[in-house]
Amino acid sequence: MRYIDPHIHMVSRTTDDYQRMAQAGCIAVTEPAFWAGFDRSSAQGFYDYYRQLTEYEPKRAAQFGIKHFTWLCINPKEADDPGFAREVIALIPDFLEKETVLGIGEIGLNKNTKNELIILEEQIALAEKYNQMVLVHTPHLEDKQKGTRIIMDAISASSIEPGRVLIDHVEEHTVSEVLDRGFWAGMTLYPDTKVTPQRAADIIEMFGTERLWMNSAGDWGCSDPLAVPKARLEMAKRGHSSETIDQVTFGNPQTFLGQSENFKLE
Amino acid sequence: MSDSEFTCPQNREEVINTYFMEHRAKLIDVAAYLDRLDRARPVGDETDFRDVAFRNAIAILTDGESQRARRILDLLSDHSTEIPQSAEGMKGALGAPLVAATEGGEA
Ligand SMILES: [Zn+2]
Numbered sequence: 001m002r003y004i005d006p007h008i009h010m011v012s013r014t015t016d017d018y019q020r021m022a023q024a025g026c027i028a029v030t031e032p033a034f035w036a037g038f039d040r041s042s043a044q045g046f047y048d049y050y051r052q053l054t055e056y057e058p059k060r061a062a063q064f065g066i067k068h069f070t071w072l073c074i075n076p077k078e079a080d081d082p083g084f085a086r087e088v089i090a091l092i093p094d095f096l097e098k099e100t101v102l103g104i105g106e107i108g109l110n111k112n113t114k115n116e117l118i119i120l121e122e123q124i125a126l127a128e129k130y131n132q133m134v135l136v137h138t139p140h141l142e143d144k145q146k147g148t149r150i151i152m153d154a155i156s157a158s159s160i161e162p163g164r165v166l167i168d169h170v171e172e173h174t175v176s177e178v179l180d181r182g183f184w185a186g187m188t189l190y191p192d193t194k195v196t197p198q199r200a201a202d203i204i205e206m207f208g209t210e211r212l213w214m215n216s217a218g219d220w221g222c223s224d225p226l227a228v229p230k231a232r233l234e235m236a237k238r239g240h241s242s243e244t245i246d247q248v249t250f251g252n253p254q255t256f257l258g259q260s261e262n263f264k265l266e
Numbered sequence: 267m268s269d270s271e272f273t274c275p276q277n278r279e280e281v282i283n284t285y286f287m288e289h290r291a292k293l294i295d296v297a298a299y300l301d302r303l304d305r306a307r308p309v310g311d312e313t314d315f316r317d318v319a320f321r322n323a324i325a326i327l328t329d330g331e332s333q334r335a336r337r338i339l340d341l342l343s344d345h346s347t348e349i350p351q352s353a354e355g356m357k358g359a360l361g362a363p364l365v366a367a368t369e370g371g372e373a
Contacts, residue, residue: 080352080353080354111350111353111356111359112344112349112350113350113351113352113353113356114349114350114351114352115351115353116353117349139359140358140359141342141359141360141361141362142344142360142361142362142363143344143359144343145339145343145344145345146344146345146346146347171335171339172333172335172339173336173339173340173343198285199335202274202335205274237284238274238275238276238284239275239276240275
């Protein structure tokens with residue numbers, strides 16, 4: 001069996017995790033730029049982070065036969081100061097030329113503020129200008145539903161096709177609107193917040209397998225880099241066919257990500 | 267429900283065989299959590315908005331309607347429409363909207 005974990009923050013994980021993921025069948029990961037758990041003190045901090053994502057992580061992953069791809073942006077949590085955020089955004093175009101960059105992400109909202117929205121819109125414009133795909137982070141818990149709608153409206157106001165945008169961290173109250181508007185939807189398998197493997201299987205039973213994927217979003221917090229193979233087992237235990245399981249954990253990510261010419265598995 | 271709406275590959279008996287023990291444990295966890303709250307000294311006379319929302323959400327479990335997960339998540343969502351300028355001084359997400367305590371949780 002083989003699978004893709006299309007959203008995982010490997011910079012926060014150990015090399016052992018790469019090894020275990022490879023053993024569980026992982027052949028590719030995509031890593032969006034995100035918040036490091038603390039606010040960086042300068043734009044230079046992001047420059048170093050983008051170098052880590054585009055130069056160092058692909059090599060570390062390759063040791064275990066895993067292809068590593070990335071998405072670049074300033075995350076919404078550090079985007080509350082528009083002046084600072086613009087300094088960081090100015091660094092991104094040069095990095096878009098690196099061969100493992102798939103697009104702009106994970107952009108979105110955190111506390112659904114005007115400042116966050118301004119920077120979200122500027123990064124949507126950046127994706128438009130450079131013809132990039134977009135990976136979206138939606139807010140946590142009580143802020144998710146409101147934030148997901150604001151984000152979808154902002155993207156719909158641009159010329160970016162919804163089929164080139166994945167809205168991540170969907171749950172039962174946001175998934176149908178995301179799919180109805182033509183976007184792709186990602187389910188994040190987290191131990192306490194977001195969805196469990198059981199609920200991910202439930203959502204597939206309710207909404208089908210089209211334009212849906214699942215990811216571990218493994219990071220520096222409580223999270224599980226093996227969440228995707230565990231969800232595969234959960235689906236198998238419940239009697240889903242191997243075609244269905246492969247579609248949501250391999251075929252769908254491959255189809256969506258394959259819209260970028262930089263996404264090559266061979 | 268029509269046959270096409272039975273989208274779970276397992277029949278009901280199989281679902282129960284697979285998941286009953288897991289959810290029995292979670293159910294007792296919820297009961298024990300509420301008992302723990304009974305044993306805990308109150309702080310002031312304010313009800314906590316999260317606790318109000320939690321108890322309203324429990325009612326959804328037994329109202330006989332479907333789509334319980336979606337409706338509970340909806341209940342636990344912020345339905346305000348204003349967009350504040352900055353997140354400066356704001357807390358992170360707490361899992362329930364602040365309005366739940368003042369409006370009795372109807373959201
Ligand atoms: Zn993430």
